[in-house]
Amino acid sequence: MARRKLIHEGTLILDSEGLSKLLSDDEQVVAMTAEARSRGMEAVISALTIIEAVHARTPKPRLNWVLSGLRVIPVGDEEARAASKLLMDAGLHGHKYAIDAAVAEAAVRQHRPVVMLTSDIDDMAKLCGDRVRLVAV
Template structure:
């Protein structure tokens, strides 16, 4: 799954559930990503999504192949501070929402329109507001 150069027709963001389904070669997830790419959208994940989705049984070769087709958005000090601000503004805190906040922060920095495939849209809606279209998977 080679990464394609895109003309920035928007961005598709995967959360850990999206990455897990892609790793499992889920037919619906593969089709959604293919559709996004056919529309010129870039497919991205937060670097923290990798640590959330990967476990002892993950096929490392498959993981490396899937990641080669995605843009992994790094999380550094500046991004962590912005994610913390999102948490505070949404009235959320703690480890339960920390990775969600980093994913939201990454999504908010991408080329618009931004669509996120998400397992729990309610929590992410509090963090992203109306700026990211959330699609339940």
């Protein structure tokens, strides 16, 4: 039997709050993630989102299971420079907004359409502009 090629119909990216809610089995975020996947969207996070969202009480088996279903986008030198440019263009400082900028940078270079689940609509709008549809969680 031949394998069907996955057709990407866009990308769903989760910020820290999106990942936290997915880890805690939040009904709304689980449903939105499942809906996105059913539409052929790839679910992704920035590697830095793991650092921001995970804490001592995060169940490691649950974390590993959730991460196994997400593509984790690495942050290297090129990505850091691009995130820094987003910060400058938005008039924001990396001291407070570094991880948001890395998440935004990852989002703007994904296969479109891109939808981000975030609790930080205002700052993400400054960083992503109209290139990413922001959904409050």
